[in-house]
Amino acid sequence: MTKQDQKPSRSFAGIAGIVAIATLISKVFGLVRQQAIAAAFGVGAAATAYSYAYIIPGFLLILLGGVNGPLHSAVVSVLAKRKQEEAAPLVETVTTLVGGLLLLVTLAQIVFADVIVDFVGHGLKETTRAIAIQQIRIMAPMALFSGLIGIGFGTLNAANQYWLLSISPLLSSITVVAGIGILALQYGKDIILPEYAYIGGMMLAWGTLAGAILQWLVQLIVQWRLGLGTLRLRFDFKSPGVQQVIKIMTPATISSGMMPINVATDLYFASPIPGAAAGFNYANLLVQTPLGIISNIILLPLLPIFAKLAEPDNWPDLKIRIRQGLLLTAFTMLPLGALMVALSVPIVQVVYERGAFKQEATQLVSSLLIAYGIGMFAYLGRDVLVRVFYALGDGQTPFRISILNIFLNIVLDWFFVKPFGAPGLVLATVGVNCSSMLMLLWLLDRKLNGLPWREWSVPIISLTAASLVSGVASYATLVGCQQVLGKSGLVILLVELSIAGLVGLGLFAIFASWMKIPEVNTFVIRMRQRFLKKGNQV
Template structure:
């Protein structure tokens, strides 16, 4: 191996000794996140089977916008709370940390408690802001030729969404507590629990849906039970957030990283530094989540809004499952390394780490993107098509999945670049770019939703991510005294072509195999489709790997060398 390839092992061992190496951290995060994402997928499969594209889950997608926005924004790994706390506490003596964490927790809990109360009181006007299409007067809908059944469905969706929103409002407080805990545990070199804790949220939803099946059976989908089904979804989601916080709290306390103790030492320099990083980072990340609201704002005007947002939810989960796993694998260990390379004399190493993050993103995201675009329909059928989720729902979900899959690389690549700005102590630049992107996202939604429906809304988000990634690269190129962008672009373009070839090959293989599936009995058809998908994916990945190896990409050599080293042990 070359010196650059080898330093991912040697340098990291020096930097983190006696802590875990970068590879060990990545392995822990990968396994834990994989387990978590599997449970998340099972949760989504259960929701699809129980509710399909019906009103209960459609309303839930609207109601979850703000509570989910807060949970992802504040409580997510790699979110602003997590990033700010890790960046500050990693440089502090462990004996000082508990007081810092307790002071931050006191401030954040007080603010978010007031936010939760406001969400409950103003639930209806806030839902009107999120999904105005659900509040269009009946006379106006009739004048547009909307049939009475669709109008009635919109009213039910609106009523259920308001109820669900009020139930989930306390997630605002829990989001802050979970996010602070994640940052504290990672700063204490604990990676397993933060990555695996979302399992508990999935478990509560699975238990809730299981209880519905036990009580109502096939009657879950009936109109009179839609309100009950929607309430169970909301309460189960809230219970999951509570459990997610409670399981990490004892570990956080035991590690000496604070807990849930009131402390008003807000003048400490460390507390001020965390808040200084956290506030702009929160707004910056919040701008990205506002794009989610913008998308649902326009989706609410699609005649069958519940089906449209349901398809976006189902397809989004299929993309977020691998994306979330690989995001944590790449970003969690990379961010602390970037934070140590911000001095000008370390910029050459910083540029190498930026390239490393982008190339690992391309090597993982681009082939997955090509395969998921090519196999969107069979993937949707195999994962979701059963009980309430019918063939029509599969077709709609597949269209949206193709749109999501196109943007997988730029989604994660943008996150890599955002972490570079955070490492440089600059939360303002990502924030400014995000503000511009809000307006661009709204413009693209407006232009594309009429022609492409739900898929058009997703394509608008992809376009915004492309623009923001290009802007960040150009700014960093100027700030770091030029980066080898031309060579990076050539490599990424080559991997994109390789991914398209792999996707085309996998599609052709599946088309050759699929005619035989229809002649099979239902009991065997699922297994045959799953096997056909596995064969098509394996061949596609083999083709991509063969092309990528010929390109002699250093990051690919690093990955293969580490795998060989592990296998020899």
């Protein structure tokens, strides 16, 4: 498709190595950003308001404008099958179409900011409500930039440009951390006081917007240099390539658009629970840090491969690649989820417990982290299957499932919030993801004329059992370390967390090696070669 196609194609592990390093850097900055927010604002008015104000603009940036989002997936699925000279006109036309639509979304957020806040945060205090309304209006242009970023990500992915895709999100983190640093220099420790909540809230909003703009500008420069489109307006909406993008993009975007409804539903049930909204953000980041790295490692290389194997003659190879994606997901997500459950309290203490973030906040966030950990495999496994449908040119199936999940999420929120409180809302999301994954598998079985269920399920069940054992071992090790070393002090917590984590991961590695799963063993060997022998390609 592009100039890069003329070069020898990279191996899966080679791409995964690039993505892993770049995404790790980006996620580390994201973690630092959330630590800065936690230390400066805790679960106070500024952070709570930001949690509500960020629902729509943040969703658009992270999902619609993110790596592996619907725009990214649609553009990759089409460009991976087309010639280089078709790329720039197609990208410019899609950008014109999407940009125009998202300008309307931007204006709607500005006009209806108060309605949005009142809908999702019906129990907010007046000060928090006022901050959230102003934050939405500041961050509204992120709707436009999210679309431009998503299209750019797809364009660069199809051109085998993986480094920028994975590292550019750190720009949003840098701008927010820089803003908090400026406030800290100006106001010192007083920034944690309630009377400075409005100033802090505005800084969070402006910093977030600035990061999105920078992310788009950096990406745009690379696109121009590769000849993959400029800011030229094109209106050739009826061209075959653009129609194909629209066919995938429209239901995929609408399907992703259902997620804010689910988030809004969760926040509606959470609003009477003190600090729950901010707690969701803190716990979610702890999950998204490893999840984002691993999802990029797995999905970025696989999506173009899925697209190239979409024809019926290639379906046997496509099934092999789907199995590879699911088994690598299980191999990474299941043990990490077990560690999240077993070590939730020390994880939260080490990452967040300083400044305005007290023991009460630790208890809340750790309980949420346990619930998130339970569902990590289903979250990423669902994403792998959704990308298969996009590669097959079918955006309707994930869309229909997402519609059904809105109602399922409401029912599960209502059912779980009473006995479990805030963690119950996360468990509802886990239930929705599990339901989605099972429905996608069943429909994919029919679409591809049968799936090898036994070949797929046995190793996944085995990895699940190994993860449970490793989680129990980690928790037992943690309790033993606490009996000897105590439970206080950052250094002590780090030592205990490291020992318990290594015991769990080591035990899981022994079990996984004993299982001799071909995809896992091959991937581990190639990744080891990639990192230990620089430049070696398999």
